[in-house]
Amino acid sequence: MKIHHVGYAVKNIDTSLNDFKKLGFKEITARILDEQRSVFIQFIKNGDYVVELIEPSNDNSPINNILSKIGNSTYHLCYEIDDIEKSINELKSDKYVIIEVSKEAIAINNKKVAFLYKKNIGIIELVEK
Numbered sequence: 001m002k003i004h005h006v007g008y009a010v011k012n013i014d015t016s017l018n019d020f021k022k023l024g025f026k027e028i029t030a031r032i033l034d035e036q037r038s039v040f041i042q043f044i045k046n047g048d049y050v051v052e053l054i055e056p057s058n059d060n061s062p063i064n065n066i067l068s069k070i071g072n073s074t075y076h077l078c079y080e081i082d083d084i085e086k087s088i089n090e091l092k093s094d095k096y097v098i099i100e101v102s103k104e105a106i107a108i109n110n111k112k113v114a115f116l117y118k119k120n121i122g123i124i125e126l127v128e129k
């Protein structure tokens, strides 16, 4: 499966963006508030590498858990697939569990995304092409 982006939890997009720019990243989208998921999202790119900066937008954001455990850090790879329901079913039969069912993502042109977890892998995201 082709990798679409790396998800990177940050406490504050503004302050981290400045440091990512020093490392050669450029902004490729505007910052978007995803109210459904309680996050701000900003995509940046360095060469072929696309990173999604994810900042909690309130105290109930699931990203707060990640930040309190490991601080600013990568925490998911997102894979591009043709048919999200088909891929979810295949992964479920390979012992992945769904942590967020397929829903449209405002920060990725309303494409369908889902999050799954497997102990040997951690969190993955799927995005439908």
Ligand code: NI
Binding pocket: 005, 006, 007, 052, 076, 078, 125
């Ligand atoms: Ni993502």
